[in-house]
Amino acid sequence: MNLRFIHRNLKARFRDQRQEIKALLAHIRPGDTVVDCGANKGSYVWTLGRAAGKTGQIVAFEPQRELAAYLRDMVQSCGLHNVRIEEKGISDHAGTMQLMIPGGGTSPGASLEQSILQREDCAAYPVEVVSLDGYFAARTRKITAIKIDVEGHEFAVLKGAQHILEQDAPLLVFECEQRHLAGATVPEILAWLQARGYDGWFIRRGALRPVAEFRSELHQRQSGERFWDAPDYCNNFIMQKP
Structure with a gap:
C-alpha cells in the first residue's frame, strides 16, 4: 500500500476538490461504474475505487505513459482490483492524436489541444484516443458518473459521450x-x-453556486x-439530470 498515493486522495477529498468528491460520493453506490478522464496522478482513483466497492468498476484514462504506468503500480499496491487503468486519451473519435506536454516529462497541463502550443513550450508524442461511446459500446451496466480533467478538450469528450449522456x-x-x-x-459548453x-x-x-449565475467575464x-x-x-x- 502506497501511503503517499492515499494521502494525495485524502487531500483531494478533504481540501482541494472537496465539493467535487462530495458530489461523487453522494451519487456512487457499490456496484457502480465510474469513469475518470484525465486521471493524472490518481487524486480521485483510490476514493472512487473504495466507493464503487468490489462489485463496481472504475475505468481511469491517462494518456501520459509514465503516469499510466505509475497508476497501474498504485492500483496494484493498494489492492484496487476494481480499477482499470487505460493508457488512452478521450476525444470525440477513435484514432491517434498528438499529446502536448508542457516542459516535457509529465504534467497536469498535458493536452490534446493544439492551442496549448501558443502558450507554452511542449514536448509531444502520439497517443491512442477513443470516444466514451465507442469504448463503452458493449457495456452491460450503466455509467453512474464521469469525472473530466482534460485541459481544454472537454467539449470533445462530452460530444463523444452523447449516447451515454442520453441513456445513462x-x-x-x-x-x-x-x-x-x-x-x-x-457558456456554450454549459x-x-x-x-x-x-x-x-x-x-x-x-x-456551490447555480450554473445559471456563471459569467465568464466575472468568474474567469x-x-x-x-x-x-x-x-x-x-x-x-x-452537473446532473434532475
Missing part, C-alpha cells in the same frame, strides 16, 4: 476554462449540456499575473 444520465464533474478552450466558450437535460453548479470559494477574469489562482476564479463544475 451520469453525474458529470469537470474542469472547464476559457483559457484552455479553442473553438468554444465555457448550454450544450443544458439542452440535453443537465443542470448544476459551479464552485466559487469552496461553495483573465487579468493580472496568474489570474487562475485568484480566489474568485471558478473553473470546476458539477
